[in-house]
Amino acid sequence: MKPVPFDYVRPTSIEETCALLAADGDARVIAGGQSLVPMLAMRLARPARLIDILRLPELSGVRDDGNTVVIGAATRQAATEHHPLIKAKAPLLAKVFPWIGHPATRRRGTIGGSIAHADPSAEIPLVVATLDAEIVVREASGETTINAGEFFLGPMVTAIPQGGLLTEIRLPVWSQPRLGVSFHEVNARHSDFAFVCAAAQVGFDETTHCTACAVGIGGLGEFPVRLDRAAKALIGTDLDHAAIADAVDAAMAELDIWGDLHASAEYRRRVGGVLARRALIDARQAALECPQ
Amino acid sequence: MKVQLSINGERRTADVEPRKTLLDCLREDFGLTGSHTGCEHGVCGACTILLDGEPVRACLIFAVQADGYEITTIEGVAPAPGELSVIQDAFCETHGMQCGYCTPGMVLTATALLRDNPQPTRKEIVEAISGNICRCTGYGQIVEAIALAAERLAHANAPQRAKP
Ligand SMILES: Cc1cc2nc3c(=O)[nH]c(=O)nc-3n(C[C@@H](O)[C@H](O)[C@H](O)COP(=O)(O)OP(=O)(O)OC[C@H]3O[C@@H](n4cnc5c(N)ncnc54)[C@H](O)[C@@H]3O)c2cc1C
Ligand code: FES
Ligand code: FES
Numbered sequence: 116m117k118p119v120p121f122d123y124v125r126p127t128s129i130e131e132t133c134a135l136l137a138a139d140g141d142a143r144v145i146a147g148g149q150s151l152v153p154m155l156a157m158r159l160a161r162p163a164r165l166i167d168i169l170r171l172p173e174l175s176g177v178r179d180d181g182n183t184v185v186i187g188a189a190t191r192q193a194a195t196e197h198h199p200l201i202k203a204k205a206p207l208l209a210k211v212f213p214w215i216g217h218p219a220t221r222r223r224g225t226i227g228g229s230i231a232h233a234d235p236s237a238e239i240p241l242v243v244a245t246l247d248a249e250i251v252v253r254e255a256s257g258e259t260t261i262n263a264g265e266f267f268l269g270p271m272v273t274a275i276p277q278g279g280l281l282t283e284i285r286l287p288v289w290s291q292p293r294l295g296v297s298f299h300e301v302n303a304r305h306s307d308f309a310f311v312c313a314a315a316q317v318g319f320d321e322t323t324h325c326t327a328c329a330v331g332i333g334g335l336g337e338f339p340v341r342l343d344r345a346a347k348a349l350i351g352t353d354l355d356h357a358a359i360a361d362a363v364d365a366a367m368a369e370l371d372i373w374g375d376l377h378a379s380a381e382y383r384r385r386v387g388g389v390l391a392r393r394a395l396i397d398a399r400q401a402a403l404e405c406p407q
Numbered sequence: 408m409k410v411q412l413s414i415n416g417e418r419r420t421a422d423v424e425p426r427k428t429l430l431d432c433l434r435e436d437f438g439l440t441g442s443h444t445g446c447e448h449g450v451c452g453a454c455t456i457l458l459d460g461e462p463v464r465a466c467l468i469f470a471v472q473a474d475g476y477e478i479t480t481i482e483g484v485a486p487a488p489g490e491l492s493v494i495q496d497a498f499c500e501t502h503g504m505q506c507g508y509c510t511p512g513m514v515l516t517a518t519a520l521l522r523d524n525p526q527p528t529r530k531e532i533v534e535a536i537s538g539n540i541c542r543c544t545g546y547g548q549i550v551e552a553i554a555l556a557a558e559r560l561a562h563a564n565a566p567q568r569a570k571p
Contacts, residue, residue: 116447123408123425123471145472152428152467153448165425167472217538219455219462219516306537 118155122164129173129253129282135166136278137255142166144280146189146228149220169225174282177201183249183285188227192239193218195226205286207246207296207316211238214300214309227281235270236309236334238300242286244339245314245331249285254278260285267338291318291327295402299390303377309334310378313390315398317354323403325354330363330395332387335372342366342391354399356392363391408471414439415483423470430454432470433480441481441511445540452539455512456480462516481511484518493563494518494556503552505543512539517553526557 126132136142141163145151148169154160168174174189177198184205186195195201196212215221215229215238229239230250243250243263250261252275266274275281300312311334318327328346333339345366352358367388374380411420414437421436428447433439433456445453447466454465457479484492494517497503504510513536520527520535527535532553533546541549 118426120424120426123469125472148467148469148472149449149464152469155426156448156466165469169472217452218535219452219464219538220449220467222458222461222463223467 116156118152119158119161121155121162123167124164125167125170127171129171129280132166132168132171132280133253133255133278135164136280139164140277144168144231146231147191147220147224149216149224150228150232150234168280169223174227179204180285182288184288186226186284186286188230188281188283189225190227192221192224192226192229196221204288206294207298207314208239208242208286210296210298211242211314214238214298214302214306214312217306226284230266230284231273231275231281233267233271233273233338234308235336235338236312237339238298238309238312238333240267241312241314241331241333241339243284244333244341245329246286246316247329247341248287250281251283251285252276252279253282254280258282264341269337272337289316289318289327291402292321293319293402293405295319295398295400295405297394297397297401299393299397301386301390311335311383311386311390313387313394315391315394317349317395317398317402319399319402319405323353325350325352325399328354328395330391332370332391335370335383335387337373340370344369345391349395354395356396359392359395363388363395367391410470411474412470412478413476414478415480416477421470425469425471427470428466429456429468429470429473429478430465432473433465433478436470439480439482443508443511445508450540451509452512452516453509455515455539457515457519460519460522462512462519479515481515484514492518493559494521494553497552497556497559498549501548501552501555503544503549509539509541509543513541513549517556520553521557521560525561527553529554 143162145165174187176187178185202209248263250266261274296316298314300309302309313332315330320326328349331341345362348362372380372384433442443453445451449467455462456465458476
């Protein structure tokens with residue numbers, strides 16, 4: 116349980132970090148270390164050099180950018196969990212923190228680290244996928260913005276190019292007057308990784324017509340999926356139980372689902388459908404309870 | 408690599424390989440063996456220390472990353488040699504430990520909890536120690552110990568932080 120030897124550097128700017136990454140193909144970014152250090156300890160990762168970004172001031176913080184909430188990649192999960200702007204403008208993200216590890220791991224684990232790590236059942240990647248957030252990646256050669264839909268490519272595989280540094284995440288802010296969010300998860304123990312988890316965000320106008328809808332499921336396959344077809348079918352409805360059930364069932368039928376030692380594919384399919392339905396029902400309820 | 412660390416209020420230096428965890432550094436370079444080595448990959452909480460007052464896992468930080476923080480280990484919580492903190496005392500009184508392997512992590516976690524939330528509910532206590540595994544007690548007496556310590560601290564004639 117001891118890592119292989121490596122070099123350690125702590126750059127003081129994003130430029131310096133990108134230059135270091137570009138110069139060394141065997142270098143790896145370390146943020147909170149809550150996923151990387153176990154991988155190093157088990158020697159599943161053997162980088163020649165670690166580039167520590169956790170204390171880079173440019174990478175940390177949450178800001179309001181009008182139509183988006185922008186979160187620096189190295190912002191700690193614990194700091195985000197209690198941030199008033201996140202509660203107010205990114206309520207779906209605010210919901211998931213109690214499910215991510217423990218208070219002690221959230222104090223060092225970062226938002227960007229969880230997204231870059233891209234565990235198929237991780238909660239933050241699910242929120243990012245469900246809301247189709249934008250992910251900003253910096254390289255020595257410049258900056259690119261990747262939509263969540265094109266970002267997650269496989270289990271722990273992302274579109275971050277070799278030498279790329281994830282710098283920020285832009286979560287869209289919805290303008291609907293009444294907004295509801297919900298998150299559900301099934302796991303072996305609270306705080307363990309999910310077998311399956313589902314997130315939903317819905318918006319209503321002054322009537323009971325749903326005018327915006329997003330729903331996603333994690334833990335079913337290679338990466339979290341957004342059920343676009345279900346969301347489209349539900350916009351314009353009253354989000355009654357029957358409409359939700361039909362839309363989710365149809366979307367689930369299109370998915371390729373994996374099984375493993377912990378939960379079979381059949382089990383995940385069933386639980387995924389139930390959790391997605393529950394998330395939509397609860398999100399609707401929350402939206403309708405919003406003061407108009 | 409040389410590191411300068413601030414441990415239990417004292418400045419200390421060590422010469423470590425970058426791959427050495429803070430946990431191994433505390434135990435091997437400074438003889439602070441109260442921080443226990445359990446799983447070495449973040450799941451058990453036996454290695455819990457306070458970093459700027461907040462519980463974190465010492466097995467998931469390299470010693471070279473730990474400069475500039477105030478580190479508190481279990482050796483730093485008692486008011487004087489031979490004495491126990493109120494929380495440590497409560498663990499003894501309620502039998503909040505059996506083998507003692509998880510105890511330093513539990514005590515440090517409870518220390519941070521009661522500093523920030525002097526009157527936690529049972530649920531808040533359970534949530535706070537949820538990342539610390541105990542194979543012996545079944546947790547009941549640990550929760551009891553923390554509740555007893557909270558009660559004693561509330562009645563102690565010492566300045567208390569106001570509840571936010
Ligand atoms: C006991 C325990 C329980 C956990 N439970 C959960 C859980 O239930 N759900 C969950 O989602 N997670 C869980 N985690 C993992 C979570 O805590 C991590 O915080 C997260 O997965 C990684 O974030 P990090 O900042 O620690 O990243 P690190 O571990 O530092 O890095 C992870 C990976 O991302 C890369 N990386 C990090 N930042 C960047 C960046 N800015 N740009 C490019 N690449 C980058 C690193 O190179 C590395 O490959 C758990 C961890 C532990 C120890
Ligand atoms: S030894 Fe650090 S969490 Fe188990
Ligand atoms: S007392 Fe033995 S592990 Fe907790």
